[in-house]
Structure formats: structure tokens, C-alpha cells
Amino acid sequence: xxxxxxxxxxSKKHPTSDSVASLKNDRLNFFSTYVELPNGVSYENxxxxxxxxVFLRRHPVTNFPWIFIALFLYFLPFLVAPILPGLFxxxxxxxxxxxxxxxxxxxxxxxxxxxxxWLLCFISWFYNISMVTNNEVVDIDYTGVFHKSIATTNLRExxxxxxxxxxxxxxxxxxxxxxxxxxxxxxxxEFLRIPHPAxxxxxxxxEKRKVEEND
Amino acid sequence: xxxxxxxxxxxxxxxxxxxxxxxxxxxxxxxxxxxxVNVRALNRLVLLESGRSSxxxxxxxxxxFLLIVSLFLLALAIL
Numbered sequence: 001x002x003x004x005x006x007x008x009x010x011s012k013k014h015p016t017s018d019s020v021a022s023l024k025n026d027r028l029n030f031f032s033t034y035v036e037l038p039n040g041v042s043y044e045n046x047x048x049x050x051x052x053x054v055f056l057r058r059h060p061v062t063n064f065p066w067i068f069i070a071l072f073l074y075f076l077p078f079l080v081a082p083i084l085p086g087l088f089x090x091x092x093x094x095x096x097x098x099x100x101x102x103x104x105x106x107x108x109x110x111x112x113x114x115x116x117x118w119l120l121c122f123i124s125w126f127y128n129i130s131m132v133t134n135n136e137v138v139d140i141d142y143t144g145v146f147h148k149s150i151a152t153t154n155l156r157e158x159x160x161x162x163x164x165x166x167x168x169x170x171x172x173x174x175x176x177x178x179x180x181x182x183x184x185x186x187x188x189x190e191f192l193r194i195p196h197p198a199x200x201x202x203x204x205x206x207e208k209r210k211v212e213e214n215d
Numbered sequence: 216x217x218x219x220x221x222x223x224x225x226x227x228x229x230x231x232x233x234x235x236x237x238x239x240x241x242x243x244x245x246x247x248x249x250x251x252v253n254v255r256a257l258n259r260l261v262l263l264e265s266g267r268s269s270x271x272x273x274x275x276x277x278x279x280f281l282l283i284v285s286l287f288l289l290a291l292a293i294l
Contacts, residue, residue, distance in 0.1 A: 042262045044259065102236075146249045
């Protein structure tokens with residue numbers, strides 16, 4: 001499958017298209033993945049006059065694998081339990097008995113672990129937030145209990161923005177990765193698997209141009 | 216017939232298995248406590264829906280953590 005690969009330089013050829021001016025004020029809800037000019041969102045170190053232009057999370061489609069895994073794990077004991085006696089019989093073991101209190105505690109523990117798994121996956125999606133403001137770009141990554149990173153970069157420090165859409169799912173559901181290249185030693189930012197990557201890269205480049213024109 | 220009851224009834228083995236299961240649940244409890252603390256930290260970092268979403272997530276996580284604590288106490292009582 002051919003990659004759709006675009007650079008922010010491309011949008012510079014169309015200076016008349018102002019993607020920021022066309023943004024519509026939207027309301028954020030619990031499962032929002034792409035919200036323009038969101039209400040009720042704020043973050044630490046946000047300036048008083050700073051306005052969030054776009055609020056982003058990973059596309060909902062990216063959650064399907066862990067949802068299916070969690071569902072499978074919930075039903076796994078019910079699938080395995082009926083075939084266990086037959087399995088033991090083929091191994092020459094005809095009766096296995098374990099005290100009921102152990103079975104109760106271990107099975108409860110198993111279901112709590114599975115619940116914890118999907119809860120952590122959901123949290124990981126919920127707090128993987130990217131934001132574009134009229135002053136900077138913010139990327140919050142929460143990829144596990146022991147890993148959390150917050151990266152921000154000023155719009156003036158952005159050198160180039162490009163997005164990649166690859167594969168059938170990304171093309172069909174219109175999501176992809178946006179890569180923001182920054183100047184100097186500052187780390188580059190990545191908005192991974194976000195909805196409308198083309199629009200987001202346009203917004204970043206337009207806002208960057210606006211900031212530079214005002215300087 | 217393989218009867219695993221004696222395994223659980225033999226004092227030293229029984230104690231070993233009990234301690235092992237309790238240790239696993241305790242370890243998981245600590246892990247989830249760290250996750251809960253992280254969620255609180257993230258809620259301070261970014262406020263969503265003027266705090267409504269953040270509150271819901273934190274409440275779900277706190278409830279889940281209480282379930283693990285209950286299981287630990289139950290295991291302590293009935294094993």
C-alpha cells in the first residue's frame with residue numbers, strides 16, 4: 001500500500017487557504033478525538049491569552065485491538081473450563097480437585113487483572129492528548145503506568161510539519177501520523193494515529209505563519 | 216485421581232501457596248495504586264470538560280482500586 005506522505009511546505013503554496021479561520025467551536029465529550037476550539041479544556045502552564053485551537057486523541061479505530069483482546073480474555077475461562085476435563089483425560093489425569101476458596105479467589109483475581117488491563121489501555125488512550133494552541137504545540141504521552149511524557153514546542157520553533165497516512169484502515173477512516181520537526185536541539189513531536197492529519201498539519205503551518213507575521 | 220486437596224492442607228505447602236497468592240494480589244494492588252497516583256497527576260496536568268471527565272476517570276479508578284483491596288482482604292480471610 002502506498003504511503004500518502006505530505007510536507008507542510010506543500011501548504012505554503014496555497015497562502016489564501018486559512019484553515020484556522022474556518023475552525024468551528026465544538027464541545028468536548030468523554031470520547032472526543034478531534035475537537036476544534038474546545039470548551040472546558042485547559043492545561044498546566046497555559047497562558048491567560050492562549051487559546052486551544054485543536055484538541056486531539058488517537059482515532060477510536062485504534063482502540064479495537066485491546067477491546068477485542070479484553071473481551072476474549074473475559075470469555076476465555078468460560079471457553080476453557082468445559083474442555084479442561086477432556087484435556088486432562090487425554091493426559092491420563094481423570095480427576096483434579098482444588099479447594100473452592102482458592103478457585104474463587106484466583107478466578108476473581110483473574111477477572112480483576114483483565115479489568116485492569118482494559119482500564120489501563122483506556123487510560124492510555126484517554127490521556128494521550130495532543131493540542132495545538134495559538135502559541136504552541138503540546139503532546140502528552142501516557143503509554144503505561146511507569147511512562148509519561150509531556151512535550152511542548154513554540155510555534156516559532158517549528159521548521160516543518162508532515163503527515164503520513166498508510167494502509168487501508170488509515171486511508172478509510174482518515175487518520176494518520178503528524179510529525180513536527182523543530183529547530184535546534186528541541187525534540188521533534190509526533191501526533192500518532194490522529195484523525196484528520198492533513199487538516200491538523202495545515203492548521204499548525206497556518207498558525208505558525210500567523211505568529212511569524214505578527215513578530 | 217490427582218487430588219490437590221492434600222497440597223493445600225499440608226501446613227508448609229498450604230502456607231507457601233497462600234503467601235504466594237497474597238503476594239501476587241498485593242503486588243497488583245501496589246501497581247494499580249501507582250496507576251491511580253499517575254491518573255491524579257495527569258488530571259492536574261490537563262483539565263478536561265472543566266473537570267467532569269477527570270473526576271469520572273478518577274472515580275472509576277478509585278472504585279477499581281477498592282475492589283483489589285477488598286479481594287486482598289478477602290483472600291487474607293478465607294485462604
